[in-house]
Amino acid sequence: MSVLLIEPFYGGSHKQLMDLLQEELQEDCVLCTLPAKKWHWKARTSALYFMQTVPTSSNYRILFASSVLNLAELSALRPDLGKLKKVLYFHENQLAYPVQKCQERDFQYGYNQILSWFMPEHKLAHLEQVIGVKKNGDSYQSEGLPGQQESRAVMKTSDAHPESGLCEPQPGLCTTQHEGLPSPPAAPAQAEAPESTNPYQGEDKQCLTFNLSNILSGLDYQQRPLHIAWPHRWEHDKDPETFFKVLMKLKEQDLPFYVSVLGETFSEIPDIFSEAREVLGSSVLHWGYLPSKDDYFRALCTADVVISTAKHEFFGVAMIEAVHCGCYPLCPKALVYPEIFPAEYLYSTPEQLFKRLQNFCKRPDIVRKHLYKGETAGFSWAALGSKFRSLLAAEPREDL
CATH class of the missing domain: 3.40.50.2000 (Glycogen Phosphorylase B;)
Known part of the structure; x- marks a missing residue:
């Protein structure tokens, strides 16, 4: 089990993606989840929960998680996991998520996401070489990749390897577009609802x-x-x-x-x-x-x-x-x-x-x-499966 999958909100498209990866990777991964309830609590506290419940193993090589997890906290709480190559998948951008009421935004959730994908200068320099990240003032932006809107986030890893496919403008791998569609003509999967609250x-x-x-x-x-x-x-x-x-x-x-x-x-x-x-x-x-x-x-x-x-x-x-x-x-x-x-x-x-x-x-x-x-074929597992496998098969580096 070289791939550790962590999903604090195991429902909807989050569940759909994790189930697909687990099914395709089979014995090569272990999946740790929490129910799809009380999203805000999961974003704030799931790192502490997984710190206690994720089993220790010398076989882990890759950590794949959704951005509901505060990855920076988990890495600090579990140094053994902090040494792994990490892939963080963004289903949404909490800095630009629409507020329901006219009130001050709770910055904590966007702040968690920033901490989870922040990288030091030497890693950003490496990304500039590999996938064309350029510095613009005090910030960095991607060039030549799909998904340039402010409300989008590029999939971040703790290292980028040319063989992973990250350097290619493939929808769903360089950005957060792919959420686990099956291959046509097989029917795509709908995730199960955590609870039914529908009176009808x-x-x-x-x-x-x-x-x-x-x-x-x-x-x-x-x-x-x-x-x-x-x-x-x-x-x-x-x-x-x-x-x-x-x-x-x-x-x-x-x-x-x-x-x-x-x-x-x-x-x-x-x-x-x-x-x-x-x-x-x-x-x-x-x-x-x-x-x-x-x-x-x-x-x-x-x-x-x-x-x-x-x-x-x-x-x-x-x-x-x-x-x-x-x-x-x-x-x-x-x-x-x-x-x-x-x-x-x-x-x-x-x-x-x-x-x-x-x-x-x-x-x-x-x-x-x-x-x-x-x-739509480009979003299927048939098109993207090999790139995900390559990404999740890469060995960690000593300088991670």
């Missing part, structure tokens, strides 16, 4: 079965109403308010459509969900998280359009999964999306999103006959 879960699971088997199958494919999917976490950073306001406007104009609101819920659910559930009424095909992968993919495969209204996104596994299942994507012209999706799938304002959906509601055949013009 039982009711709408039955509703989904009834609607899909009776309503959709009884209509001509090209004539049935447009089916819209929103497969995201029910939290403020995904901006459900914008999404539901657009749908309510479609409803006001008596435009025909169905909607499946997928994604996991946590202890706090934005008020807009209960309001939208009531207003949308019979337009709802499904409401809430689907623990069954088959049910989840079936819902995506019957959908025509998948929408993101996110305010903060490094990659967006759910959107790529939906495109993989045949959905037409509509994404903000911001964040990571222009790097992944061609311009015709991007919108700049809620008004533009409404107009696109208005047109699709009137002519659903437009999206049903459409062939996606982007490329």
Whole structure:
């Protein structure tokens, strides 16, 4: 077990990536996790927990962790782990993460991330040679790599080897774009929800079965109403308010459509969900998280359009999964999306999103006959697996 995998928030895309790595590496790794609950506590205290629970072993060579872990603290608390080559994977940037309320930001989480990837001058000089990091005043920036937005973070390692593939502009390895998609045509995986907090879960699971088997199958494919999917976490950073306001406007104009609101819920659910559930009424095909992968993919495969209204996104596994299942994507012209999706799938304002959906509601055949013009194969494990294996197979150096 030469690779030590540490995940303090073992759920969602975090779990998806770790499970994929463990499956592919098999006997060559050990996985240490904490449940996907109380994220803020995990960010503050998980280093102390793993200091006590990660077994000591002389076989470890690589430490791979998500940035929820304060890697600097763990390295100090466990000098044996501090000597390993370390790969830190950023699922999000806490310095730019949207705040839910107008209040002073808690700087601790961004500070943890800074400490976890800070490197001394001699290492930055080495990176400048290997992957083209240039100094700009008192800061460093990457040149010639994808992901130059302020809200993105380059995957950091305690050393960079040319054979690892880090010097190549491959999406998902140089940046945080890859979150564990399987290889086409195999179905991509949806992570299990830590807990169900959805009051409609039982009711709408039955509703989904009834609607899909009776309503959709009884209509001509090209004539049935447009089916819209929103497969995201029910939290403020995904901006459900914008999404539901657009749908309510479609409803006001008596435009025909169905909607499946997928994604996991946590202890706090934005008020807009209960309001939208009531207003949308019979337009709802499904409401809430689907623990069954088959049910989840079936819902995506019957959908025509998948929408993101996110305010903060490094990659967006759910959107790529939906495109993989045949959905037409509509994404903000911001964040990571222009790097992944061609311009015709991007919108700049809620008004533009409404107009696109208005047109699709009137002519659903437009999206049903459409062939996606982007490329998703580069994000598959078939494309990136060898680079991850190379990265995680590298031997540590004495000067780390």
